[in-house]
Amino acid sequence: MDEVRCVAETQDILGEGPVWSADDQRLYWFDIKGSRLNWLAPADGSRGAFALPARGSVAVPHIEGGLVLVTEAGLGRLDTGSGDFRLVRSLALPEGFRTNDGKIDVRGRIWWSTMDDDGGRRPGALHRTDPDGRTRRILDGLHIANTVSCNPEGDVLYLADSAAGVIWSCFMRPDGSLDERRPFVDLSGEPGAPDGSAVDEEGCLWNAQWGLSRVVRYRPDGSVERIIPLPVTQVTSCAFGGPGLSTLYITSAREGLDEAALVAQPLAGSLFALDAGVAGLDLPPFAGRLAP
Numbered sequence: 001m002d003e004v005r006c007v008a009e010t011q012d013i014l015g016e017g018p019v020w021s022a023d024d025q026r027l028y029w030f031d032i033k034g035s036r037l038n039w040l041a042p043a044d045g046s047r048g049a050f051a052l053p054a055r056g057s058v059a060v061p062h063i064e065g066g067l068v069l070v071t072e073a074g075l076g077r078l079d080t081g082s083g084d085f086r087l088v089r090s091l092a093l094p095e096g097f098r099t100n101d102g103k104i105d106v107r108g109r110i111w112w113s114t115m116d117d118d119g120g121r122r123p124g125a126l127h128r129t130d131p132d133g134r135t136r137r138i139l140d141g142l143h144i145a146n147t148v149s150c151n152p153e154g155d156v157l158y159l160a161d162s163a164a165g166v167i168w169s170c171f172m173r174p175d176g177s178l179d180e181r182r183p184f185v186d187l188s189g190e191p192g193a194p195d196g197s198a199v200d201e202e203g204c205l206w207n208a209q210w211g212l213s214r215v216v217r218y219r220p221d222g223s224v225e226r227i228i229p230l231p232v233t234q235v236t237s238c239a240f241g242g243p244g245l246s247t248l249y250i251t252s253a254r255e256g257l258d259e260a261a262l263v264a265q266p267l268a269g270s271l272f273a274l275d276a277g278v279a280g281l282d283l284p285p286f287a288g289r290l291a292p
Contacts (some may be wrong), residue, residue: 004230008040008047008271015251019059020241024080027241027249028059042242050083058102058112061285068286070112072098075290088290101146101196106154108284109176113145120144120163131288147197152281158205162193184222196237199281208235232268240280248276
């Protein structure tokens with residue numbers, strides 16, 4: 001436990017959005033800047049990638065098979081056998097914007113964010129796609145929205161703004177509406193920021209921390225339970241997968257690293273794995289349709 005190993009040297013520019021597919025027994029994750037969706041089958045170590053027609057950042061298994069993808073072009077369905085992507089609902093994002101972090105909650109709703117690709121200079125927003133296919137804009141004023149993860153009871157949504165260096169907890173009503181944000185973790189004084197997260201079955205939040213070479217496990221009260229160091233600085237996100245959801249998979253990035261930094265951390269942009277010692281929260285597949 002706590003021993004991190006590299007399981008795929010993919011050299012992703014911006015590795016993000018890992019998700020486990022129980023149907024495929026694969027871990028999927030994006031290279032956002034490379035317009036690519038990577039996959040790894042842990043059972044035999046095989047792996048591959050699908051080229052995407054637009055930059056994607058969020059993947060969720062669909063109850064009928066394959067994945068729902070959230071991309072800068074819109075929401076659609078990916079056939080994970082052939083790699084064919086079918087755009088179902090187009091998005092009209094402001095020029096220079098793309099999608100960013102997101103995840104499904106325990107009630108089967110997909111949460112996803114948008115951001116200015118220029119480092120979040122202009123504020124983006126948080127959106128929610130419900131099983132009836134309708135998408136709603138939930139929160140504005142977020143510059144680099146990340147984490148976007150619910151607790152096991154489904155009444156708290158954890159939400160980070162990496163630009164502010166803060167993770168908030170928001171009370172979530174059964175209809176998916178959010179109450180006022182409360183500070184959960186404040187890293188604004190650190191030389192890095194909270195990025196993507198995963199929640200385990202005990203309700204603890206595992207947060208990847210960009211610029212800080214680590215993943216931190218936080219208890220529901222916000223206290224630190226464990227710090228996991230990684231051999232790369234730009235740690236981007238994490239997700240549970242594998243048998244019993246007992247493995248934590250961790251993505252990373254090499255974007256913006258100069259030659260000296262890449263020499264010092266040759267595994268930047270790789271996928272890592274950790275035997276977590278606890279199972280991840282078993283999230284449902286998306287069971288609805290996507291409205292055009």
